Amino acid sequence: MSENEHTPPHVKWFRDSSPYINAHRGRTFVIHVDGAGLDHDNFPLIIQDIVLLHSLGVRIVLVHGATPQINRQLEQRGIVSESAEGIRITTAEMLPHVQEVVGRLRSDIESMLSMGATNSPQHGADVAVVSGNIIRARPLGVRDGIDFHNTGEIRRVNADLIARLLSMRTLLLVSPLGYSLSGQMFNLHGSALAADVAVALGADKLIYLASDNGVPDTDGTVITELQADSIDPSDYPAYSPVAQAREACSRGVPRCHLISFRDDGSLLEELFTRDGIGTQITEISYEQIRSAAADDISGIMELIAPLEANGSLVKRPRETLETEISRFLVIERDGMVVGCAALFPYDTHAELACLATHPEYRNDNRGEALLAATEANARTLGVKTIFVLTTHTAEWFTDHGFVPGGTTDLPREKRALYNYQRNSRVLIKTL
Numbered sequence: 491m492s493e494n495e496h497t498p499p500h501v502k503w504f505r506d507s508s509p510y511i512n513a514h515r516g517r518t519f520v521i522h523v524d525g526a527g528l529d530h531d532n533f534p535l536i537i538q539d540i541v542l543l544h545s546l547g548v549r550i551v552l553v554h555g556a557t558p559q560i561n562r563q564l565e566q567r568g569i570v571s572e573s574a575e576g577i578r579i580t581t582a583e584m585l586p587h588v589q590e591v592v593g594r595l596r597s598d599i600e601s602m603l604s605m606g607a608t609n610s611p612q613h614g615a616d617v618a619v620v621s622g623n624i625i626r627a628r629p630l631g632v633r634d635g636i637d638f639h640n641t642g643e644i645r646r647v648n649a650d651l652i653a654r655l656l657s658m659r660t661l662l663l664v665s666p667l668g669y670s671l672s673g674q675m676f677n678l679h680g681s682a683l684a685a686d687v688a689v690a691l692g693a694d695k696l697i698y699l700a701s702d703n704g705v706p707d708t709d710g711t712v713i714t715e716l717q718a719d720s721i722d723p724s725d726y727p728a729y730s731p732v733a734q735a736r737e738a739c740s741r742g743v744p745r746c747h748l749i750s751f752r753d754d755g756s757l758l759e760e761l762f763t764r765d766g767i768g769t770q771i772t773e774i775s776y777e778q779i780r781s782a783a784a785d786d787i788s789g790i791m792e793l794i795a796p797l798e799a800n801g802s803l804v805k806r807p808r809e810t811l812e813t814e815i816s817r818f819l820v821i822e823r824d825g826m827v828v829g830c831a832a833l834f835p836y837d838t839h840a841e842l843a844c845l846a847t848h849p850e851y852r853n854d855n856r857g858e859a860l861l862a863a864t865e866a867n868a869r870t871l872g873v874k875t876i877f878v879l880t881t882h883t884a885e886w887f888t889d890h891g892f893v894p895g896g897t898t899d900l901p902r903e904k905r906a907l908y909n910y911q912r913n914s915r916v917l918i919k920t921l
């Protein structure tokens with residue numbers, strides 16, 4: 491049975507999100523909320539959403555900023571703060587204030603995370619939060635004649651320790667303070683800190699929650715996807731989320747997301763819907779066709795289950811998939827299997843089977859790309875003709891160079907297995 495107009499929207503939403511829930515489980519996300527985000531009315535809701543992600547098995551490192559809060563405190567004490575190259579010059583006089591403000595923010599966030607999600611089943615959920623001396627820092631030093639004093643940069647992130655803590659289902663809270671080997675304390679820029687932590691951890695995602703939502707187009711519309719190498723760093727301030735995301739991508743973080751804390755639920759919308767809400771920046775095209783591995787079996791099953799149910803595809807139990815997995819190609823997008831195809835060679839013939847793309851990702855040539863990749867594989871195996879047995883999709887194959895055939899055109903082994911009840915059409919293509 492398929493969904494109809496009576497399907498409640500929340501049921502549809504939940505069903506549509508399930509592939510993302512599976513794709514995100516066990517992944518490591520570094521989330522940065524800048525100081526303005528901590529001040530915003532939505533921050534308690536962001537904390538709830540972070541707790542929700544944590545409960546879904548996402549490994550979370552939360553990095554926070556503190557700029558407006560430090561500015562306020564310095565102003566109250568009549569201390570003038572200067573910056574250069576987009577970063578504060580933290581003098582010795584300022585340091586105790588930075589320490590006080592950051593310490594207070596850290597304990598405020600810890601207490602909010604301890605509360606979990608109020609008015610929800612997660613209220614009182616035990617989220618273990620750890621923060622500590624995981625960042626080794628060094629002074630930024632003197633640059634272009636400007637002494638940055640106690641403003642620092644990251645020297646080393648204790649990634650082993652973080653990974654161990656995350657594997658214990660601990661949520662890590664990282665504040666913009668780092669310590670040198672001699673015990674000196676340095677004020678760090680939160681967005682650069684988040685990028686460094688993501689790189690050191692080999693995180694799957696780096697997410698910036700800032701005032702602006704994503705990168706706008708020339709007409710002001712948010713660009714959904716951007717490749718890192720298409721961003722000109724000179725267009726953005728060095729410590730801006732765009733510049734840091736670009737940098738993080740070039741240093742191996744596969745996906746960075748720029749969203750706004752002003753939009754309630756932006757984190758969930760970005761992570762659990764097809765196009766998200768903000769801008770996703772990726773190192774390379776974030777979709778790739780590749781050979782399937784055992785880890786893809788659940789994703790393939792999820793993709794083909796509805797097609798098996800409506801008779802478009804032959805049922806393949808998990809055990810069959812386990813033995814056949816090396817025959818499959820998949821399209822992976824953002825950790826999710828959105829397309830697959832299998833090739834079963836019989837000497838110079840081969841069967842193309844189980845070609846499918848996720849309904850939300852159709853009509854963008856993914857089917858064609860899977861067919862082309864499968865044909866290329868077939869050629870390398872010395873296959874001369876490929877055939878397909880199809881009940882619903884004959885026209886698609888004829889549009890792609892297949893011609894009608896009969897059961898007598900099938901290799902003998904396959905003919906013996908031909909299921910007359912399915913009454914599939916046989917289509918053949920000469921390579």
Ligand SMILES: CC(C)(COP(=O)(O)OP(=O)(O)OC[C@H]1O[C@@H](n2cnc3c(N)ncnc32)[C@H](O)[C@@H]1OP(=O)(O)O)[C@@H](O)C(=O)NCCC(=O)NCCS
Nearest residue numbers: 802844845846847852853854855856857858882883885886
């Ligand atoms: C067939 C299928 C793999 C195509 O995936 P896709 O990613 O949309 O493929 P492409 O983008 O390359 O092709 C889309 C084009 O094919 C057309 N198309 C899709 N299904 C079709 C069908 N059953 N018959 C004829 N044309 C079809 C679309 O209208 C579109 O045409 P357009 O570009 O002129 O608008 C996908 O529809 C699917 O998963 N179907 C269900 C599974 C199935 O039947 N598999 C084949 C059995 S082995």
